[in-house]
């Protein structure tokens with residue numbers, strides 16, 4: 001199906017790569033508007049960094065008529081919604097024109113509870129139009145952010161971000177987070193339908209993760225383990241690892257040495273990942289992750305890499321690694 005996706009401005013590249021990782025073949029990218037072909041449209045309901053998924057009905061210019069026959073697509077009562085993404089024409093005038101074309105009969109409009117919703121994304125000299133498939137409720141992720149969970153710690157990843165990392169892993173099957181902390185990745189992956197497993201070196205993080213998972217109705221298994229013992233403690237393999245290790249800012253981790261922690265993590269993760277498995281891992285940008293990767297003689301291939309500012313002088317890198325020679329698509 002041809003879809004129209006409105007992504008959020010959360011990161012300059014990650015929302016687009018997340019869409020690709022869920023199987024969208026992008027044909028056009030115009031600012032935050034993406035047009036692409038996808039086979040399994042339901043999968044897109046798992047996206048973390050997008051706002052809308054629409055069935056694409058085409059695009060048209062300021063002086064052009066609707067590119068589709070509304071009669072064909074309206075089921076029951078309908079509503080039209082407009083998003084101004086930097087429209088260069090006269091917005092109100094064009095809106096009136098569109099509504100006139102759409103509204104053969106005012107009885108069929110229901111703005112509060114429509115059966116069919118058309119979205120008009122007005123961008124530059126173009127208007128992209130689509131029929132609503134999925135709208136991401138902005139409060140959904142807010143309800144799971146740090147401070148709202150029964151067990152919260154400042155180290156927590158944002159739920160949307162966690163969801164995006166999970167999607168970037170091309171996640172399927174069994175997912176492990178070996179630095180699970182408060183369980184943000186486990187909760188998001190569980191809600192997206194994966195089998196989740198976590199471990200952490202701290203007792204309170206292990207029990208806190210379990211509390212949070214129960215609270216959000218996610219089943220999974222969490223064990224106490226230092227990452228250095230990962231293969232011993234699990235004694236099995238996983239399809240994907242998605243994880244956010246410490247960044248070496250706390251005295252505890254500094255004493256071990258942040259680079260050593262990443263070296264042993266990579267070795268252990270490699271051994272518990274299935275062939276063709278993926279790992280998405282965060283790290284501080286000044287650590288030299290790729291150098292560590294080379295030094296450890298790792299079989300991991302860097303499939304994708306992103307940078308983002310966290311706060312102050314802390315910049316995070318996110319790596320998508322593949323235990324394969326095959327390129328990530």
Ligand SMILES: C[S@@+](CC[C@H](N)C(=O)[O-])C[C@H]1O[C@@H](n2cnc3c(N)ncnc32)[C@H](O)[C@@H]1O
Pocket residue numbers: 155156157158178179180181182183184185199200201202205225226227228243244245246247253261
């Ligand atoms: C950045 S936090 C992870 C936060 C988590 N993603 C969340 O959203 O809550 C890093 C976690 O690694 C754990 N940790 C530190 N050193 C470890 C080690 N050697 N092995 C396993 N876990 C460790 C800490 O207890 C902490 O919970």
